[in-house]
Amino acid sequence: MNPISLEALAAEVPDGAMLALPPDNSLPSVALAKALIRRGVRNLRLVGVPVSGFATDILIGAGCVTSVQTSAVSLGEAGFAPRFSAALRAGAIKVIDATCPAIHTMLQAAEKGVPFMPLRGLIGSDILANRPDWKVLPNPFATDGEDPIVLLPALNPDFVCFHALMADEEGNVWVGRRRECATIAHASKRALVTVERVVPGNFLEDERLASGAINATYISGIAIAERGARPVALLDEYGFDGAYVSEYARMARSEEGFAAWCAREVFEQKAQAAE
Numbered sequence: 001m002n003p004i005s006l007e008a009l010a011a012e013v014p015d016g017a018m019l020a021l022p023p024d025n026s027l028p029s030v031a032l033a034k035a036l037i038r039r040g041v042r043n044l045r046l047v048g049v050p051v052s053g054f055a056t057d058i059l060i061g062a063g064c065v066t067s068v069q070t071s072a073v074s075l076g077e078a079g080f081a082p083r084f085s086a087a088l089r090a091g092a093i094k095v096i097d098a099t100c101p102a103i104h105t106m107l108q109a110a111e112k113g114v115p116f117m118p119l120r121g122l123i124g125s126d127i128l129a130n131r132p133d134w135k136v137l138p139n140p141f142a143t144d145g146e147d148p149i150v151l152l153p154a155l156n157p158d159f160v161c162f163h164a165l166m167a168d169e170e171g172n173v174w175v176g177r178r179r180e181c182a183t184i185a186h187a188s189k190r191a192l193v194t195v196e197r198v199v200p201g202n203f204l205e206d207e208r209l210a211s212g213a214i215n216a217t218y219i220s221g222i223a224i225a226e227r228g229a230r231p232v233a234l235l236d237e238y239g240f241d242g243a244y245v246s247e248y249a250r251m252a253r254s255e256e257g258f259a260a261w262c263a264r265e266v267f268e269q270k271a272q273a274a275e
Helices: 006-011 030-039 054-061 082-090 100-112 126-130 180-187 242-251 255-274
Strands: 018-021 044-048 065-070 094-097 116-119 135-138 148-153 159-168 190-199 221-224
Touching (some): 006 190, 006 221, 030 159, 030 190, 030 255, 044 054, 054 065, 054 082, 054 242, 100 148, 159 180, 242 255
Parallel strands (some): 044 065, 065 094, 159 190
Antiparallel strands (some): 135 148
């Protein structure tokens, strides 16, 4: 698979798409989120797998998002996600409440090609009152009294976007220990991936790398974006840029501050890179 440009990769995502994003500790593509902002995408339905972070907040701040299904939105040590919080207070986005196990279970159902999967831990939680699509039914295999179980529908996003350390020349993508990205790729209709680099060879033929690789069958597009996860960490390649996130959190408290940050970090950086 030949890599395409970052802007071409972003152009693959239409308005209104359901887009799954991993959390800040699991290979998010901030570079692709910024490219989506430059493209002016609208009405995205985000799925945080299982929580949402920096990429989600900047997409919301730029007016790209209409709904978020997640268990939390946070900037970690930098505090609450400011543009998510502002949009929520203004009623500008719909939040579909979920839990971490529920998000993973719904994606696993889609990955396995089944219409639903059971999950017990939700019983007794008030979240069920807000999720009419989650069904509580009696366990058909129970032999000793009542045994309610929750059935969760398969979740099949239109796209997943994430950032990996590397792809090989066959189009396989190496995610290392972040195997949850493989589950999301299997569950989604298309996977769009940014990588630090493309290397020769075939990961699937290397015993050291095969277990951490996603087969090219599940990858729809690859773009090279050096430091594409920044400001979050990428495995052992580079660390978390806490100063960058803290500055963002301060600026993004206001709409004007976010607009200034976006002009500098999303649009001006792209223009400088093109020079």
